[in-house]
Amino acid sequence: MKKKVFFGVLFVVAIIASYVVYDEFSFTPLKEYDLQKLFKGYSGSFDKSCSKDFLGMSSKGELFEVYRYNIKGGVIDNDFPKLTEWENTEVTNETIVSKWKNCPLNYQTMKLYKFTLTSNNLDDVKCFSSFNKEILNPKNYYSFIHFNDLEQYFLLYCTDSRELYYIRRKGF
Incomplete structure (x- = not known):
């Protein structure tokens, strides 16, 4: 009897662990409606081609991570992004939202995002x-959404490869 209970509990734990791991690896912060806000x-x-969570598995309470997406149908327009909210946070007058700009980054953007862009060596x-x-x-x-020094989002769209890099920094 104890053996059946033990294996039953072990089975339930294995199912829960499998779900948590699957959920972690399949998570994507961007949805189709987000891309409609970014591209005219x-x-x-779109599909997520890879991601890196720099602080380890965290069950959607991510603090610093990078995603790369393959995008089909993304058209850059200098009037976009058009946002009223981003990742469940309302865009207010204090929020800095950059419309799409040609790379390389200007001095002000580099100053604003220096930590986010250089704190981890993405080349590695x-x-x-x-x-x-x-x-x-x-x-x-590139474009960005800057709520404050602790909540920042940076986007880089590569026209030749049709890839979107998305850097999320929340509270780190």
């Missing part, structure tokens, strides 16, 4: 090793 007339498709992360090269390419575009 967006009705394409396999699927983000081209980020620092792409951010210098004048064909590419």
Whole structure:
């Protein structure tokens, strides 16, 4: 009897652990409606090609992470992004939202995002090793949402590869 209970509990724990791991690896902060806010007339498709959580598994309470998406149907327009909220936070008068701008970053943006862009060496992360090269390419575009020094979001869209890099920093 004790053996059946033990294996039953072990089975339930294994199912829960499998779900948590699957949920962690399949999580994506961007949804289709977010891309509609970023790109003019967006009705394409996208998929997360890779991600890196710099603080480890954290069950959606992420503090600092980077995502790369393959985007189909993304059209850059200098009037976008158009936001009233981002990641469940209302955009207010104090929020700084940058419209898409050509790379490389200007001095003010680099000053504002220096910690976010340089605190981890993305060149050492396999699927983000081209980020620092792409951010210098004048064909590419960047945008950002800056709520405060603890909650910042940075986006880099690479026109040739149709990839979107998304850096989230929340509270770190």
